[in-house]
Amino acid sequence: QVQLKESGPGLVQPSQTLSLTCTVSGLSLTSNSVSWIRQPPGKGLEWMGVIWSNGGTDYNSAIKSRLSISRDTSKSQVFLKMNSLQTEDTAMYFCARIRYYSGDYWGQGVMVTVSS
Amino acid sequence: DVVMTQTPPSLSVAIGQSVSISCKSSQSLVASDKNTYLNWLLQSPGRSPKRLIYQVSKLDSGVPDRFSGSGSEKDFTLKISRVEAEDLGVYYCLQGTHLPLTFGSGTKLEIK
Numbered sequence: 019q020v021q022l023k024e025s026g027p028g029l030v031q032p033s034q035t036l037s038l039t040c041t042v043s044g045l046s047l048t049s050n051s052v053s054w055i056r057q058p059p060g061k062g063l064e065w066m067g068v069i070w071s072n073g074g075t076d077y078n079s080a081i082k083s084r085l086s087i088s089r090d091t092s093k094s095q096v097f098l099k100m101n102s103l104q105t106e107d108t109a110m111y112f113c114a115r116i117r118y119y120s121g122d123y124w125g126q127g128v129m130v131t132v133s134s
Numbered sequence: 135d136v137v138m139t140q141t142p143p144s145l146s147v148a149i150g151q152s153v154s155i156s157c158k159s160s161q162s163l164v165a166s167d168k169n170t171y172l173n174w175l176l177q178s179p180g181r182s183p184k185r186l187i188y189q190v191s192k193l194d195s196g197v198p199d200r201f202s203g204s205g206s207e208k209d210f211t212l213k214i215s216r217v218e219a220e221d222l223g224v225y226y227c228l229q230g231t232h233l234p235l236t237f238g239s240g241t242k243l244e245i246k
Contacts, residue, residue, distance in 0.1 A: 053235070055183075063183065063226060065235040078234040079135070112182060118189055119230025120173040124182040 020044040022052070022113050022125035029131050030103050036130060040096040040113030047071070047089050051116040052096045054087060056109040057127075064109075068116055069096055103132045136161050136229050140238030147217050148246045155212045155241045157227035162207045164231070171230035174203055174212045177240075178223040187212065219245055 026038035040052060047069075054066040067077035069087045077085050086099045096113060108131050114121025137160040147153050155174075163170045174187040185194050187203040190210060200215045214221055222245050227238040 062240050063177075063228075063237045065237070068235075076233050080234075114183075118169075118173075119171040119235065120175075120185060120188055120228050121183070122185050122188070122194060124184070127182055 020115060020123045022115060022123055024111060024113050024125045024128040026111070026128050026130065028129060029133060030107075031134050032104055032132055034103055035099060035101045036103050036107070038098040038111055038113075038128060038130075040098070040125060042094045042096070042113075042115070045094075045115065047091045047094060047096065052089070053114050053116050053121060054096075054098045055112045055114060055121065056107075057112070058106070058109045066098070105132050108132045135234055136163075136232045136236050138227055138229055138236050138238040140227055140241055142241060143239065144242040144244065146244045146246050149217060149219060151217050152213065152215045153217060153243065154214075155225055155227075157205075157210045157212070157238050159208045159210075159229055161232065163210075163229050164207060170206065172203075172205065172210050173228040173230060174201075175226045175228060176221075176223050177226065178220075181223075183226065214243075217243075217245070221245075 021043045023041050051070045053068040067087050069075050084101050089096045110127040112127045113125045115123040139158045141156045172190050175183040175185050177183040186197050191203040202213045224240045224242050
């Protein structure tokens with residue numbers, strides 16, 4: 019069955035770069051698109067960006083200058099890199115398979131805290 | 135960016151009652167392919183969001199038919215008939231017609 023699992027450091031220092039990995043199983047990244055979505059503690063959901071099945075990317079303009087999404091299809095992994103982290107980037111980060119322009123399968127999420 | 139205005143922010147209902155949640159978009163959600171990419175998701179406590187409905191009214195696999203979606207253009211509704219205890223959580227609408235994808239602010243459903 020389709021599964022997605024996020025991994026990465028739980029704590030990142032301010033101004034540093036966040037690197038997260040989404041490992042997928044049960045689907046091929048060459049025919050599926052994957053998004054990253056985040057949720058600050060106690061708040062709502064924010065779409066960050068997507069890597070399409072053709073390898074193209076789109077980003078939320080609010081964070082576009084700091085964000086990069088890439089993939090390794092041979093390893094079934096999607097990567098998120100975001101630089102210049104601030105405390106307001108503290109959030110649960112989810113990856114999700116995109117179908118009909120929304121996420122139908124979601125990972126369990128990984129909590130990232132930005133703090134010195 | 136498309137703004138999704140979701141109301142009410144919270145609901146408290148008894149088991150067996152029916153409820154409706156509204157979502158209004160700042161722009162038409164009819165895409166160039168004539169589809170309308172309006173979705174509803176439920177985030178149960180401590181869990182990842184789960185999509186319930188896509189393209190306004192299509193139920194995802196395994197979603198009970200107590201859930202239904204309706205609407206068009208800029209005005210959409212999620213209805214839950216005969217609420218059950220497992221329905222508690224936060225409901226979000228999500229538009230996928232325009233980039234960036236945008237979510238409503240959420241409706242917290244509590245069981246009386």
